[in-house]
Amino acid sequence: MKRLLFFVLTAYCININSTESNLRQKAVELAQKFIIVDTHIDLPLHLRKTWIDVTKQRTKGQMDYPRAVKGGLNAPFMSIYVPPRLQGTPKAKAYADTLIAKVEKLERLYPDKFKIAKSVNDVLKNFDAGIISLPMGMENGAPIENDELLQYYYDKGIRYVTLAHGKWNHICDSSYDEERKWNGLSPFGKKLIGKMNRIGIMIDISHVTDETFYQVIELTNTPVIASHSSCRYFTPGFERNMSDDMIKKLAANGGVIQINFGSDFLDKNYRERKKKYRANVKVFMDEHQLERNDPKVKEYRENYLNENPVGYSTVQKVADHIDHVVKLVGIEHIGLGSDFDGVGDTLPTGLKDVSMYPNLIYELLKRGYSEDDIEKICSDNILRVWKQVEEYAAEN
Ligand SMILES: [Zn+2]
Incomplete structure (x- = not known):
């Protein structure tokens, strides 16, 4: 039974993969065929x-x-x-x-x-x-x-x-x-x-x-x-x-x-993450009375983004x-x-x-x-x- 299930699943996955790669191929072809x-x-x-x-x-x-x-x-x-x-x-x-x-x-x-x-x-x-x-x-x-x-x-x-x-x-x-x-x-x-x-x-x-x-x-x-x-x-x-x-x-x-x-x-989720990041940078700058291009601000930005990536x-x-x-x-x-x-x-x-x-x-x-x-x-x-x-x- 287990073996049968394994075969069925494998066949299913191969099928999905080949459909996916067919679609990928098709997309590349259409990008060339059509005017973009x-x-x-x-x-x-x-x-x-x-x-x-x-x-x-x-x-x-x-x-x-x-x-x-x-x-x-x-x-x-x-x-x-x-x-x-x-x-x-x-x-x-x-x-x-x-x-x-x-x-x-x-x-x-x-x-x-x-x-x-x-x-x-x-x-x-x-x-x-x-x-x-x-x-x-x-x-x-x-x-x-x-x-x-x-x-x-x-x-x-x-x-x-x-x-x-x-x-x-x-x-x-x-x-x-x-x-x-x-x-x-x-x-x-x-x-x-x-x-x-x-x-x-x-x-x-x-x-x-x-x-x-x-x-x-x-x-x-x-x-x-x-x-x-x-x-x-x-x-x-x-x-x-x-x-x-x-x-x-x-x-x-x-x-x-x-x-x-x-x-x-x-x-909107991206926008919220970015807004929060900017607000935090601003608080840091205000608190320490630093300019935007101060190395300490740069370091703060890097650390913040490492811990709270804004992503894409x-x-x-x-x-x-x-x-x-x-x-x-x-x-x-x-x-x-x-x-x-x-x-x-x-x-x-x-x-x-x-x-x-x-x-x-x-x-x-x-x-x-x-x-x-x-x-x-x-x-x-x-x-x-x-x-x-x-x-x-x-x-x-
Ligand atoms: Zn524009």
Whole structure:
């Protein structure tokens, strides 16, 4: 009897293992077969001061050519990030221009590997040619002070603008603001929405307040995107993520939410552990009257983290966010906006860099997502919105 049980169990385990490895293999294949668009990667910021040869694997950071090829990444939106401290000064434009120049340099130095993509067609053409597309999105509309500058950035290749970043600007409020300057969009911001529609730049509502989001939805004539936001359902009270009601409105308008992979965006338990860690460090600093960079503070941090590791979220949790959106609004309104190179060492286990998209695809396969579904998540949904934005601009 015992022996029979042993055989049955062994056969069962072998079966599970072979199904698992089949699915893993399948996930790797699909990552290569489908176009993968990721709407938020902060590589340009890392190239700003010192040039990095990203055709070789970097020792730091999360995006480079070899790992992108391995992970099947075809069109990472390069984030043209503008720090809020530069808002309202000429430095905002200069900073953005510097980052755009870095993306242009990638194309110039490595033409067989990277090409700036300014349209959905460009992405498709580059995919067929085996070249990684580099579309650009501007994170923080601070440099866009008038119509001419909007046109200027469109001509440079900017295809979405995240209206604000960590602090209100002349366009709208930020979800991180304690006090709300405009209660949503500013008068300038309200006009800008129609102009972005007409010129063909996607409106990105990541980072803005709920009021701003609802006002954008009222005003826009095209679907909008959240380029790197996750579901507030899993992180209650974190306005930077989208509430269920907002996801429904976004979807009703035809838009997409592109899930951010940072653990802060995924998991309230992680957020609580981190909050506790920071609070403890602050108490220690206050008690001993020490500055942030004092070696004693560093030592305290290390000891604290050894005893109370903050850890990471998981690739499964990213799949939970996708499940949640799908349950709320269906498969047409969800995609990927990792925030690689933008969220530091907070990435979930199983999704640490651009080589690991197959791990997420594997999770989705395991949960019963069809190949069609997975293709929608990888790129079809975001490309559909981008196309609609292009078509609206062509007609208006
Ligand atoms: Zn961001």
